[in-house]
Amino acid sequence: MLIDELREKLKNIEPAVIAIKDFWQNSNNQEKFLELDKQINQENFWQNPDRTNILKKYLFIKNLKENFDDVTNSFEENKELIELFETNEKELKKLIGEINSLVKKTKKFKLELLLNKPEDLSNCFLSINSGAGGTESQDWANMLLRMYTRFCERENFSIEMIDCQSGEEAGIKSASLYIKGKNAFGFLKSENGIHRLVRISPFDANKRRHTSFAAVSITPEVEEKSVEINDNDLKIDTFKAGGAGGQHVNKTESAIRITHIPSKIVVQCQSQRSQGQNKQTAMKMLAAKLVAKQKQEKLEKEQSVVKKKIEWGSQIRSYVLHPYKMVKDLRTNYENPQPELVLDGNLMPMIEKYLLEFNS
Secondary structure (H helix, E strand, C coil): CHHHHHHHHHHHHHHHHHHHHHHHHHHCHHHHHHHHHHHHCCCCHHHCCCHHHHHHHHHHHHHHHHHHHHHHHHHHHHHHHHHHCCCCHHHHHHHHHHHHHHHHHHHHHHHHHHCCCHHHHCCEEEEEEECCCCHHHHHHHHHHHHHHHHHHHHCCCEEEEEEEEECCCCCEEEEEEEEECCCHHHHHHHHCEEEEEEEECCCCCCCCEEEEEEEEEEEECCCHHHCCCCHHHEEEEEECCCCCCHHHHHHCCCEEEEEECCCCEEEEECCCCCHHHHHHHHHHHHHHHHHHHHHHHHHHHHHCCCCCCCCCCCEEEEEECCCCCEEEECCCCCEECCHHHHCCCCCHHHHHHHHHHCCC
């Protein structure tokens, strides 16, 4: 019966709704929201030198509060409506779409609650670098580029290719993307690390099995003023952009490469037509990487973390296509026996597992 199906759907999401209520109560988000709301509505708020950070925190919690109210109120209302129209099949049918939507919203919001840091809401930069393995790894880096492109398409994130260096024979040596969308960094931060591929090489005439590596780096977008960058510390080079883009990109030196001498961080951008626009994007990326480096150095100092090379033994995830098929995240032990689906961008189950275990 239809009423039994609808009751079952609500019963299945009830543990998630309870978890959401518990999280909300324990987080003191309601009190934080009221406090921040009072603060930004003061007459002299716009004179506050920290207004940008305060407003960012306010909008972050306001978004959580709106979703919390929507999910919890909708759950209770639909429970009541199901009982109210218990014998009215026509009215029950009208609830199908709303309850299906509630199921999706509840699952997604539970994840969003796990993204409990303000930077999780940010846009981000994603960089891929091929590692040990030559052409094999360059092809693998290109496969990862496609995987993340497909994932972003699924999640309605916009993608801008900032830079891409092609491999000599196949694939890419490196690529940098600017990914824009709600919770872009929060969802993609789980991908930060070294990815390992095992397969029969398409470049080996003897059809031998090869292991390839590529490193993925995710950094949240930050305000440039959040880190001080001295112009004297920068080495700026211009060059002709390569790849697609028409005659313009190949005739003018619009591409920019910026080297931050003290940190040795190098960023480059060739996605825009003008040198000025490319420099602006590159500086945004540099600021993000400098902030991330500062945080990482602090973490390494506290935990005595040793940096690992892009090679065997340092991977966060393995993708095995031969002699069997399996993707395994080595941090959570999540396994998926259908690597072709993962490589087509179906990453959310792995991301959810990661966030559930590492949301502190």
